Amino acid sequence: MRLKESSIMADHACIIRQRDYYELGLRREAETLRDAGFKVDIICLQQEGRQSVEEDNGVRLHRLPLNRKKGNILRYIWDYFSFFILSAIKVTQLYRKHPYKVIQVNTMPDFLVFATLIPRLLGAKIIVFMKEPTPELGATLHKSSLMPPMLKIIEQLALKYAHSAFTVTQQLKDRYVSRGAKADKIHVVLNAVDARHLLEIDAPFSPDPSYFTLICHGAVEERYGHDTILEAIKLIRTQIPNLRLRIMGIGSYVEPVEELIKELELKDCVEYLGWVSMPRLVEELCKANVGLVAQKSSPYSNLVHTYKMYEYIIFGKPAIISRLESVASYFDDSSMYYFEPNNPQSLAEAIVDLYQHPEKSQELIANARKLYQLYCWDKQSEIFLKIYRDLSKT
Secondary structure: OOOHHHHHOOOEEEEEEHHHOHHHHHHHHHHHHOOOEEEEEEEEOOOOOOEEEEEEOOOOEEEOOOOOOOOOOHHHHHHHHHHHHHHHHHHHHHHHHOOOOOEEEEEOHHHHHHHHHHHOOOOOOEEEEEEEHHHHHHHHHOOOOHHHHHHHHHHHHHHHHHHHHHHHHHHHHHHHOOOOOOHHHHHOOOOOOOHHHHHHHOOOOOOOOOOOEEEEEEEEEHHHHHHHHHHHHHHHHOOOOOEEEEEOOOOOHHHHHHHHHHHHHOOOOOOEEEEOHHHHHHHHHHOEEEEEOOOOOOOHHHHOOOOHHHHHHHHHOEEEEOOOOHHOOOOOOOOOOOOOOOOHHHHHHHHHHHHHHHHHHHHHHHHHHHHHHHHHHHHHHHHHHHHHHHHHHH
């Protein structure tokens, strides 16, 4: 979709994201703006082996000389604070060269939006894209009674400061509004990836008929239920003799996952591949029979969607997924095979059922794709661009 050249062809936009790689979610937004006629800058973290300033498919990336590292809460605070300071300096410098019509800040952290203060005072419109509920995530990760109230205050200040906001589900929007935000300021843009970025990779692969292959990819964190998956595999490995599980991704829960694979004696049917390139991920998705999303139920997980759920739909894979409020409200039981969160037995029964009844997989795929036509990036980008149009006019 392209806008009239006379209206915004010369407009500049910037997206700030504290991430060291050009993730698909960020790329879909940047290239959508590029296609609409904007000149787009991205401010992000340094990535090993990449230049500090480079152009990728018509989008200019400015990489700050910082590296994000896992650690305790003090390490997180330092990483967030240092990126905040350097991104504030960088966005101000860039704004002086070519004033941005709109600056978008993708959280976390929520306070990162205030790095745009000087450009905002000079006339830039600010969008905050809040993809995760930080108070709920903070409570889930750190089990602290003090952190959520403080994060709620920052969240609401960020929403009040921005001219407009995006978030990823209606449930998350409702939560922000319940805490004081204005409903008409927040717009839901689902986590659907731009299918072009996956399907452009040539991967002529299909499932190996000698295996029944399950796949789980993305961040390897405790809240994503890898232990639930492994315990389910232990329960059914004798019922599905050709069962194979492929786990991909990195995160703080890798070591416990690898230890649990050994403890449950699953090394012959479970393989942890670590981080894989995008072409390799697409290959693995093509080869899989079933995709797994085993998020544990928490105040956080019931408000969000995962990207991988949409990726399974794009590649025509049935998804076995935790029954969480935010997912079940968009996808019914005819499109997703739900199991009870945190319940290995429930997950095990779902896997066996799809193995024994392959026709159910085809029904799930067909129904999920019908619903996906309502939720795909082509539809979400219309919402996304409308806000940019409106802000660019003011």
